[in-house]
Amino acid sequence: MLYPQLDPAHNQTPLAQGLSASPGAASGIVVFDADRAQTRGKAGEKVILVREETKPEDIHGFFASQGILTSRGGKTSHAAVVARGMGKPCVAGAEGISVDVFERKAEIGDRIINEGDVITIDGSTGNVYAGEISTVEPEFTDELNTLLAWADDQARLSVRANADTPEEAARARRFGATGIGLCRTERMFNATDRLPIVVEMIMAEDKVARQEALDRLLPIQRDDFYELFKVMSPHPVTVRLLDPPIHEFLPSEQQLVNELASLRNVRDAVDSVGKLPDALKMLDPQVHANYSETLENLHESLEQIQGEPLQRLIDYKDSLLRKVRVLYEVNPMLGHRGVRLGITYPEIYEMQIRAILEAAARCVQEGIEVNPEVMVPQVCTAQELKYVKDFVDALHPQVEAEFGVKVQLKFGTMIEVVRACMRASQLANAAEFFSFGTNDLSQATFSFSREDAENKFLPFYNENGILQDNPFEVLDVKGVGRLMEFTVEQGRKSREDLKVGICGEQGGHPYSIGFCHSIGLDYVSCSGPRVPIARLAAAQVALTSPEFNYD
């Protein structure tokens, strides 16, 4: 009801089908990479980004596109999660489509779709159509607003949104979100103007060089947070410190290998051409004279690429490739990420915490009420949390003194590692709030990699009744839920007023919201467009008090 839908009168046959990864429908011209999406999007064209799968480095292509279509990946693939977060339609894992990025075309059966061809995707059904199909816009009527206000009066759970940019935050407010439950700072790192600085930080040979790059990121992050706090004022904004493994900010090994091969070919060609003038001199002087103007021109253009600059580029790409190989992990989901990064490279978290504090201080100076919350990802032991808390306790009074104002700041932790559930009572000594990251927690509880399971065995499991639901869509009450209840109980044993929320995908799902209510959570946080549904669900469970058991 809250997304654009295909005109119900259309009678087109779909070209292909994938997973309904993010609801809504959109039409546009096909582009096969994020740069092209940005160029054509900025030129005012409506584009659909079509990829085999997406990576964090494609993020600018998401912003520029009406919708995303991938031939690989499940409902919690990068493409699906990011598209849902942005409220953009996405069809993922449309396996009938074969994408050829280099030829800029895709094959669907015996049909070829070229860059620039118009297609329509329906993220609510997973269908992909040739050509444009008109869409019907959603209406946010007065009646609906009244109904949602009644709902808010009944609900005990408050509803926040997952939002990473001021634009997303503003839209979430329009949907009625009363705070941001999850701001993913890596999305800020991925924007085109920051990524080169982030890469510089990763490639830094020592702490000094790393700090230098971080010093340049600080004002940018501070501005990000400032805008976000302002838009959401006076509601709380939970900022999660850097989470993904840092190799995600670098190009893939395959991409670098390909680039290096091309660059080396260019160098070889340049070398051969560079020897041409001498070779030609051996010929009849008259022949040589005939070529001299052409050679002059060739020489000029060669000077721009050959020698030093080209070699430097090759050396740089080579060093990137070596770094990518050093950072390689067998199971990146269970790797060097989250707080493990924050502890081994403390200057990253220190920069982020300072940026949050300074942004908040600036708001206070301007009379804007702010409630920032710092959230630490991937925590498994209280010692990790204390380690990061020490940064906060050192920086907080410093920034207050520099800005001459008092700043409110809450400190808390994601609960997404099973051991954190077991240690909830100890974690609550340092954490003022818990937020369940049920995407990762479900992966760890099931030992299912969300990037693999949805393409391999999970559909079979669902079809054959081995699992009733996809646990990445519907909270698994009997396993993950039971862990969550234990965690809430243990956490509130050490801190009675511990605030607890959920910011995983399942936080926007009505059945899951019912369970969150039943175990005493304070809030749910979901992608912006799911906020109205979550508000209704929160009221419904407050009125009906559904019961859950673990049998």
Next chain:
Amino acid sequence: MLYPQLDPAHNQTPLAQGLSASPGAASGIVVFDADRAQTRGKAGEKVILVREETKPEDIHGFFASQGILTSRGGKTSHAAVVARGMGKPCVAGAEGISVDVFERKAEIGDRIINEGDVITIDGSTGNVYAGEISTVEPEFTDELNTLLAWADDQARLSVRANADTPEEAARARRFGATGIGLCRTERMFNATDRLPIVVEMIMAEDKVARQEALDRLLPIQRDDFYELFKVMSPHPVTVRLLDPPIHEFLPSEQQLVNELASLRNVRDAVDSVGKLPDALKMLDPQVHANYSETLENLHESLEQIQGEPLQRLIDYKDSLLRKVRVLYEVNPMLGHRGVRLGITYPEIYEMQIRAILEAAARCVQEGIEVNPEVMVPQVCTAQELKYVKDFVDALHPQVEAEFGVKVQLKFGTMIEVVRACMRASQLANAAEFFSFGTNDLSQATFSFSREDAENKFLPFYNENGILQDNPFEVLDVKGVGRLMEFTVEQGRKSREDLKVGICGEQGGHPYSIGFCHSIGLDYVSCSGPRVPIARLAAAQVALTSPEFNYD
């Protein structure tokens, strides 16, 4: 005390140091691949297998070697785990060593070690020495045997061994193991005579072709189990059904890419040479005549490799490469493996269950008392267990009828997925025993990939007191242990006489054994050489009843 040690009188300086991955010391000539290890080992030479890291396909190299040295990987890397299982010395992750497999040499600082050079490794300290250092053999004295017998009288926990072959089982018996707690059937799949059939099964295009390959594996597995049961009679033998993701049985993507490039070079060379006779005919007939004999010979040798057979080999390697890419997983640890494989390819588990039943039936026919136990890996829900139990219930009476004897068979599950802990009471309805797989369970509880953590952040965590121990060596009582206690309680709620054991690495560690005793486990299972220590520890905890808490 139970492993060969370096002569205490030696005064050599180590060349390099790695992790003490499997205790004991050994000297031998360096070889850089498993095939070479096998060839030279069979020729009666003592060899040390030196690799960057090892893979299941190197298993024949382990058997042929005195010890294993790797430059990458931690204490639970493939090399370390397999070496400990075999009781062979292993130094892992000796990062100062740079291995060049193609040049058949290794660099240690500015020193070059070539294939055939003698080195000594000390798996108890992680030291690597040039040349041979004499070792002191362990003594299993009468006094020790008496002490161990006293220990067994006091202990409540029984001690089993992890063993995959009749040889390992026989050695484990000598160490006093009263059963096999974990027989990993994938080790049987990896032996050189079986691997081609396993690859055929994986490459099968349909169920019929897959069944055909499995039919050939059945008698081989049956003989494996028969020998194992006989050696261990009358003690129980727990056979774990196939666990690892099937891509582990195929060569790596990189290896296939390299092989294909070489093969294509050979084809091109062959093609060029094939055109040589015609090209030479253009020359002076006298010159041609001079070459004719040489050409004749060349032709003959070419006929053996060119054309069809070479192209078929290229096509086959190409199809392997495509399969490897289809099977690729982002996080294989959390991927399509264990019971998830057993359910999506039921014919694999059916073959294994039949092999176990037939081997047991043959023992019964011969008057050998056997107690086989079928164990299902990676279970997360009772439905999975019921699915496999149905295979057992169908095959059990069939085999009994075919052999005309009654066969005892216990059915149980690994507990290595966190959700299995949460569902213990439901699982115990179908399972007669639980066995904690604390390697995987610790990974899932911490969200630490054991293949990555030990090389990246875990040493930093241990040095800075964030974690006191390496949870893959010492059972993490406060997190993993607490889950285990919950599991035992819940499991025995539905089945009072549920037998519970542990078969992870930590099952051989005295402190961990104390905890296992305290939560009421029935047995621990560890690698053969750790059995005597485990027997002493089991007695000690029975006498002292150490207490554990989760604060």
